Amino acid sequence: MRIHWFPGHMAKAVRMMKEEIKNVDSVVYVLDARIPRSSLSDAFEPVIGSKNRLYVLNKADLVARSELLKWVAYYKSTGAECIYTNSASKSDAPKIIKSLNDLNAETIRRYKEKGVNKIIRAMVIGVPNSGKSTLINSLAPSKKAVTGNRPGVTRGKQWIAIGRSTELLDSPGVLYPDFSDEGKAVRLALAGSVRDEVVDKVELAAEGFKLISALDPDAVKARYGVLTEGASPFESLEEIALVRGLKQRGGVPDIERAAQMLINDYRKGYLTRLPLDEL
Ligand SMILES: Nc1nc2c(ncn2[C@@H]2O[C@H](COP(=O)(O)OP(=O)(O)OP(=O)(O)O)[C@@H](O)[C@H]2O)c(=O)[nH]1
Numbered sequence: 001m002r003i004h005w006f007p008g009h010m011a012k013a014v015r016m017m018k019e020e021i022k023n024v025d026s027v028v029y030v031l032d033a034r035i036p037r038s039s040l041s042d043a044f045e046p047v048i049g050s051k052n053r054l055y056v057l058n059k060a061d062l063v064a065r066s067e068l069l070k071w072v073a074y075y076k077s078t079g080a081e082c083i084y085t086n087s088a089s090k091s092d093a094p095k096i097i098k099s100l101n102d103l104n105a106e107t108i109r110r111y112k113e114k115g116v117n118k119i120i121r122a123m124v125i126g127v128p129n130s131g132k133s134t135l136i137n138s139l140a141p142s143k144k145a146v147t148g149n150r151p152g153v154t155r156g157k158q159w160i161a162i163g164r165s166t167e168l169l170d171s172p173g174v175l176y177p178d179f180s181d182e183g184k185a186v187r188l189a190l191a192g193s194v195r196d197e198v199v200d201k202v203e204l205a206a207e208g209f210k211l212i213s214a215l216d217p218d219a220v221k222a223r224y225g226v227l228t229e230g231a232s233p234f235e236s237l238e239e240i241a242l243v244r245g246l247k248q249r250g251g252v253p254d255i256e257r258a259a260q261m262l263i264n265d266y267r268k269g270y271l272t273r274l275p276l277d278e279l
C-alpha cells in the first residue's frame, strides 16, 4: 500500500519548528503507543538536533501495560527520557512535568543559584493524530489547544503556559514524505495518522487484518469468531461481512462496510491490545 501525503502545511510546520527549536530546552516527542516505532518520523531528526528529548507513549489506555514497559525501557536505553500516558485522563499530567524537570534538572539548579525561576520551554512534536494537543490540554488549567479525531487538526504554532515554570509549544503533526516502507504506512494509516481520503479503505483493512491476525490471532477470533483458515485477507473480510450481516442486495457481502468496521474496531481498541510494531 502506497501513500503520498505531505500537504503544504506540513512543510511549513517543519520550517516553523526549525526556527523555534532555538528557543526551547526540550522536545516532547509524542508517539502513538499502538505504533511505538512507526510513529517516529525521520522528518523530525534534523529539527531536534541535540536537544534533550522526552518520548511520550500516548494512548497508553489502548495498549497492554507489559508492552508499554518494554517500550519505555527501549527508549530509555537510547539515552532519552520516556513515559507512557493516557491524555484523555488528567491523572498522567504530573508525570510529564516531572520528567521535563528531571531532564532539565541541571539548568534549573543553575538558574536557582542565581535566584531565577527558570521557565522550561518544550516543543511538542509528533505525527498527526498522536494526541499532542490533547496532551497539552491535559496539563493546561483550561482547554487551550484545538483537538480532533482526525489527522491535520493543529495548523499554526501555539505556546501554552502550564503553571509558573513550564511552557509548551503545540505544533502540527508531520509525516515524512517518503512512505517507501509500506508496512509503516499501513500502521500509520490504521492508527489514524493519515487522512482517510488518501487511503484505499479495503486495502487498508485487508493489510490490517493480515497484520493483526499474525500478531494476535486469539483477539481476532474473539471479535469475529473463527474464520476459515488459509483464506486470503479479502476472503476473510467477506466472511466477516457475512458474519456481521453486512450485505448488499442479493446477499452479496458488503466488503466496504466490513473494511470500515474493522478499521473502526481497531481504532477503538476492540481488536488487540498489542502494539503493531515489535521490538
Ligand atoms: N484513547 C485515547 N485517545 C486519545 C489520547 N490522546 C488523544 N486521543 C484522541 O486522539 C485524537 C487526536 O488528538 P489530538 O490531540 O487532536 O492529536 P494531535 O496530535 O494534536 O493531532 P494533529 O494536530 O492533527 O497533528 C482525539 O480524538 C483525541 O481525543 C489518549 O491518550 N487515549
Ligand SMILES: [Mg+2]
Residues within 6 Å of the ligand: 132, 133, 134, 146, 147, 153, 154, 171, 172, 173
Ligand atoms: Mg493538534
